[in-house]
Amino acid sequence: MKVVKFGGSSLASGKQLEKVFNIVNADPERKIIVVSAPGKRFSADNKVTDLLIACAEKRILGEAADDLAEAVLDRYSQIADELELGLDIKDMIREDLFTRLSSDTDDPEVFMDLIKASGEDNNAKLVAAYFQQQGVEARYVNPKEAGLLVSPEPGNAQVLPEAYENLYSLREQDGIIIFPGFFGYSRDGQVFTFSRSGSDVTGSILAGAAKADLYENFTDVDAVYSVNPFIVESPKEIKELTYREMRELSYAGFTVLHDEALVPAFRAGIPVQIKNTNNPSAPGTRIVNERDNTNGPVIGIASDQGFCSIYVGKYLMNREVGFGRKLLTILEEYGLSYEHTPSGIDDISIILRENQFTNGVEEEILSRIQHELHADEVKIQHSLSLIMVVGEGMRQNIGTMARASKALAKAKVNMEMINQGSSEVSMMFGVQAVDEKRAVQALYNEFFAAAAVV
């Protein structure tokens, strides 16, 4: 039995829904179908979820939002019309949306979640109606009915343990289940949404709860690439990678599937297959617990911008018990999380995401470090990028760092930082943002392009 999730672009039009139907129909194992809200049909298009957010924001300000609501309804109508579904489903969706919009806005965050969730919820009803029209035994299942219980945290709901028991019974029901992604219900019956990649989270929870054999995640790419295709043209596709590799790559900007969304499936030991709705015969990328290590040491290279480094120098720092702790305490008082702390004998650098600094906080923190820790020197370097070179094969391969650093040196990239030694499946390089693309290209050439020639 498979749990299958379709993303927004896979459900953006009637034509896309036909593809989805054919995919589901082609494999009797595809039983639980998780749907997103309709996404973009073309790059300038609006996602239904974004329209809904704008809609909710207007209502929270006490303004009318009928125009935006109509724009949302128009998306569903166009799909229904394309598929010749008739008026019933359209009326049902209209009534649902306006009922939600007329509800209490006293708690704006709760109201926002209620409105946002309608995108997936109504789309699941629409998809179910279409499947039924096609003569398939399919039905919309509401998360409340199914027992998808979550914590009452708006925009950041966490699944509750008892939800897994409740959801197991889904696998024993007849026919195909169409399940809306992105949200669940609190114990007192209110809607709360997951954080980003919310429909992926729902699919992952259902796959884990229903003990699926596979969690298929349909999106609009053929596979996860070994490197960002905006940096390297037509990069190698990854056929199989481990959860660990996926996690390390996601950290630095791999966005096909956010790794945290996979945790419930990962914990239940269920493999994930990423596939393309628009090219379902492509094998896609499989995410597994363990893999054969036959593809060389490196499976992927990811990079992300927007980091900075706070350098703190103080003579005899390494003798001073508590220095590092005091430094981190200052950061913690500002709610800052940090990524890495490379250190010398008398100095330490803190690497963190620079978007965490709000007005003036940066100067304040530097000044506090200087004075409270009696540092000799405190300075900050902006505009750094982190590059992750990832692969389970690295563990057995003694020369990977030599190859990586040689490739970077040849490309005249200065390594501001190297972090290697804690994770066994990755090495991290800090470079200046202007060098990022050149560095990634050089690493790709070393580990992938050269190998292809052989």
Place this chain on the structure above:
Amino acid sequence: MKVVKFGGSSLASGKQLEKVFNIVNADPERKIIVVSAPGKRFSADNKVTDLLIACAEKRILGEAADDLAEAVLDRYSQIADELELGLDIKDMIREDLFTRLSSDTDDPEVFMDLIKASGEDNNAKLVAAYFQQQGVEARYVNPKEAGLLVSPEPGNAQVLPEAYENLYSLREQDGIIIFPGFFGYSRDGQVFTFSRSGSDVTGSILAGAAKADLYENFTDVDAVYSVNPFIVESPKEIKELTYREMRELSYAGFTVLHDEALVPAFRAGIPVQIKNTNNPSAPGTRIVNERDNTNGPVIGIASDQGFCSIYVGKYLMNREVGFGRKLLTILEEYGLSYEHTPSGIDDISIILRENQFTNGVEEEILSRIQHELHADEVKIQHSLSLIMVVGEGMRQNIGTMARASKALAKAKVNMEMINQGSSEVSMMFGVQAVDEKRAVQALYNEFFAAAAVV
């Protein structure tokens, strides 16, 4: 004007004192002479300081220590006899030592410092007597008379700021000044010794205070080597290195001169020349604030054993504000200082010296980390060595890491850790202790032996 310090092996016998006299006499700039206690004449010999410590320990236990005191006095007598100095100086030293030994032992640490300091103090008197006998204008100067004021911390005295003003006048006195190393006086007139390399500290303070042009430090090697001669045979000598390089190298086991001893000279901007009493025509090694960078990226390689790594893994660690701080707080509660903390996304490793663990503390700490931080995995790796590759030239040299890691890979050394990015003049590798020598040899071959061929 030069401040010149002679180490224990340079003053171990009458023959050695003749060399010292000739060295001082050869250069009229050599004005302030700092002396250690007599050191070893051969490898199984006792240092006078060690005899004095044993002597003090016996007295603290309330036992007689006359045999050990006589062994100390015998060393001075032999030197005096060799140099035909007569009875006066021998009597003076005998009286001084027994006066000290009969003093109050109520505060054992204070008593210990008083006894230890006699080694240098009486040797300075002896050297002064010898210089005078040779017809040179020279006199013993006591640190109390000269105003070398220190904090009242037994075995760890710190020089007080006003000492520098007091000591400046030494440069204006006539003749050669023979000054005992290793100790100063508290404001209330008690003797307190510096920590290790105490005579180097005294020389460094006098050089700084008297605004010397050069601080010459005479020991028993021709130069500082680029690598440990027990690992690489006849390694390259270092002609010139910066304080920063010296500090980084000292950290990992370079023992010719402890870097902390150099701080007063460093702060005053005075260069240090390390020279060999037994081969004074050898140019030695010069330690400076800045140097021309004409010798390739690496100036030295040092390594040290006895480290361990505590690995802590926890999913989503990098999102958890305060995780690192909590981890370091646990270590701090046990008074442990750590060296480095390489980190991945969901894991962090703490590198620390394993001799800090006393019975059972290791298990206790691992268990506390596991439970208090809700870690997924906590484990410890023992018997690690750290290797420092040091050089100011690294800053401009983009390919140094590539060369180093390639050399290590070729030597089949697995890098457990790389720490690079905070210090601009070093990179650090963590390897298993069994691989240390092979790693150092490989790095030496890459950065020194190969260059010699070119």
